[in-house]
Amino acid sequence: MLIQILNGIVYGGLLYLLAVGLVLIFGLREVVNFAHGALFMIGAYIGFSIAAMGYWWSGLLVSVFAMALVGCALDAAVFSTLRKHDHIVTVLVTFGILLILETVVTKVWGKAYLTYPVPPLLAGTVSIGGSPFPIYRLFVIAVSVAVAVSLSLWLRYTRTGLYIRAASTDARVTSMQGINVDRLSLIVVGLGTALAGLSGVVAGPLLSLSPTMGNYILIDSFIVVVIGGLGSFAGAFIAALLIGQIHNFGAVYLPWAATVLPFMLMVGILIWRPTGFAGSRT
Amino acid sequence: MTTLIEARAAKPRRKPVGHAMLIGGAVAALAVGAALPWIVPTKIAMSLLAQAMFDALLATSVGFLILQNGRTSFGQAAFFGLGGYTIGVLVARQWVAPELALLAALILPTAVAFLLGLVISRITGVAHAMLTLAVGQAFYEVVFRWRELAKGDDGMSFDLPARVFGFSARKLQDPAFMLVLSWTILVLVLVGLVLFTRSRVGQVAAAIRDNEERARFLGYSTVMPPALVYAIAAFIAATAGILQACYNGYIAPQMFHWSTSGFALIMAIIGGAKFIFGPAIGAIVLFYIKDFAGQFAEYWPAIVGGILVVVTLTMPRGVVGLALLLWRRGTGR
Amino acid sequence: MTGHVIEGIGLSRRYGGFAALDNVDIAVKQGEIRGLIGPNGAGKSTLIDVLSGRAATRGGKVLLNGEDISALTPQERRRRGMARSFQRTNIFPDLTVEQQLLVAAWAVPGADIAEVMDELRLTELADIPAGEISYGDQRRLDLALALVGRPAVLLLDEPAAGLTMEESLGLARILRDLANRWKVTVLLVEHDMQVVFSICDRITVLHLGRSLSEGTCAEIRVDPTVIAAYLGTEA
DSSP states (O other), rough: EEEEEEHHHHHHHHHHHHHHHHHHHHHHHOOOOHHHHHHHHHHHHHHHHHHHTTTTHHHHHHHHHHHHHHHHHHHTTGGGGGGTTOOOHHHHHHHHHHHHHHHHHHHHHHHSOOOOOOOOGOSEEEEETEEEEEEHHHHHHHHHHHHHHHHHHHHHHHHHHHHHHHHHHHHHHHHHTTTOOOHHHHHHHHHHHHHHHHHHHHHTSSSSTTTTTTHHHHHHHHHHHHHHHHOOHHHHHHHHHHHHHHHHHHHHHHHHHHHHHHHHHHHHHHSSSSTTSSOOOO | OHHHHHHHHHHHSOOOOOHHHHHHHHHHHHHHHHHHHHHHHOHHHHHHHHHHHHHHHHHHHHHHHIIIIIIOSSHHHHHHHHHHHHHHHHHHTTTSSSHHHHHHHHHHHHHHHHHHHHTTTTTOHHHHHHHHHHHHHHHHHHHHOHHHHHHHHEEEEEESEEEEEEGGGGGGOOOOHHHHHOOOHHHHHHHHHHHHHHSHHOOOOOOHHHHHHHHHHOOOSSSSSHHHHHHHHHHHHHHHHHHHHHHHHOOOGGGGSSHHHHHHHHHHHOOOOOSSSSSHHHHHHHHHHHHHHHHGGGGGHHHHHHHHHHHHHOTTTTTHHHHHHHHHHHHOO | OOEEEEEEEEEEEEEEEEEEEEEEEEEEETTTTEEOSSSTSSSHHHHHHHHHHOOSSSOEEEEETEEEEETHHHHHHHHEEEOOOSSSOOOOOOOHHHHHHHHHHHTSSSSHHHHHHHHHTTTTGGSGGGSSOHHHHHHHHHHHHHTTTTEEEEEEEEETTTOOOOOOOOHHHHHHHHHHHHHHEEEEEOHHHHHHHHHHHHEEEEEEEEEEEEEEHHHHOOOHHIIIIIIITOO
């Protein structure tokens, strides 16, 4: 039972890392990034390639930095030009980018399933409530909690964080206040994609790597973002934990419900508040 | 008489094409369709073109939702798959007569879409895109896991019955016949959609798309017409699914997958979703680009993605919109 | 029958702790043009919303020709002869002028769009998408959508907002003329006092969600409470 809850938190943590990136990017650029799952996947593959050479931790660092750079490039080249467009245009454009990135992955790493190793430092299990539990999974929980805590502290107590919260509320007004929204969003989008990369690497040893791995988790993180209220950091955190639990408990006790329940939850939330978040801003 | 003509000429443009021209165009298109087996050189080309017709129907379905309801769907494959699976499963199990199976395969997706439309028509924009993505993927997951239904992710082949409505059903797997049939259905669907958009309920649906609140205060229920549009779009998607399932004699979860929905959406956008004919033309344009880019087949998704980005950003009315613009400039109107 | 076409009794509405409407009574006679004035936040738009069914009232009721319509939806109210316009231009941008007037007409048995297009000088624009016509034309189209089918009651929320003085007075003249000929009872929210005094038969003054005063134009002009609360010394 306890093990199941922990497993749910592990998956919820991964979802949180992705969802919070989506929230950051949507908040500042009003872009719903359909390519986020693909960035997650590329992060995982980059980390994998380096880990396969025996440098697991360097793989993590390189992947996070590489994805931050990719994010900055995306923001400067694409997202910044989408400002004047309808939200649905941003969806189509990022969908196009998703297809391009998937092709890149297929070309570079192939279609076969790859197994991402666990770092030697975190191999093995500990006993929790009498059952063995992989140490690596505890590490995943620790990473997500650390990100959640430092992100909320950063947003609350630093000047940049204040600007980001202001810009997420209304980018236009904020830019009139003399804040450079373009530079701010470079940081924010870079951070969002770096988190996608981080999530990809830590998820690597839990899931197997394939060019479709990004799609499943993208849809789950959309569900998280919608349930949490698009644009809400705290909402994303709570929703990620919720979906993580549903995902895991369902898989064990109610396989049918686990497949469909998150979707039903999303439909229900959208019907209850159809114009609450994404709808009203469209 | 002259004054009447002058009055007409003085009026600003945009008189829709008359019914006579519409019927004339449709008859010409049907004639071209009937001649296709003699125009298209090989059986393989006919087979590929027939597949392009299925794509065109699905793209038309996605585009019609954008045109008439203003909603972008990432899950239209749900109805494509539902149509294909209903006929595939019913025919393979031989639970009902093939004619009834066909009817069920048309009605079930349409009814599901109508009920869903009653609920989700209030949801707009990006939320709608995410929601339809999730709903479509939920269908995929169910079919993927439910092995007893149709062998889960392996997919299932099935044999067509000997006769449907007194005709030999084997013909459905003949490329030439299927090409003519699917072309004909596509033409009829497009004509039907034109007539729908000109009908009262079509115009009311367009008004609701433009401004839901005002339509309500003009005295309309703003739930029914959009739900009807969802149902019609699903009917078209189901038709495409049925045709593809019968032609291949095979159904697989891929029919429900969000990439199927996504590619149909891309075709609609490339062709121009502001036009009834746009998505179908988009499907055919993509078909020829794919043919042309044959040697780069492994890069195909990236090519399509790139085209999507460029078209979305530079020609929001798609290929058809661009062609119309060039034509208007060329004729100096 | 009270002899009033539209009547609101004890209408109240709160937004959070703020009373947008506080027990307001209003009754407008057949054929009357009633002006609704008051400072920003007085509750004018809220009153229109409650009467038209866009917002619910907390207690109180709305009568149309003496019949309680409080529980009816906006579309049912329209079908019984109540039409309204909105403060912000509220048209169908992608439909042509004629198309959207037709849509409006289909909801009202026997409605004729030719007369509306003619009276509001929209005939020339019939085939142009509404999003492409000028702002002044859009405001006339907005009014036309509400006037299709000669409604019994017309609730107008600042129909002249954003128009020049000349355009406003022109619109007011058309409105006065049509209300007379088509026997439309009008409840009109308007900031422009010149428009209000030129076409209204009677005026209701709202202040802080309450009905402050009601009377003819002449009475309102000299009402000391109204001058103190709203009109100031200019009027």
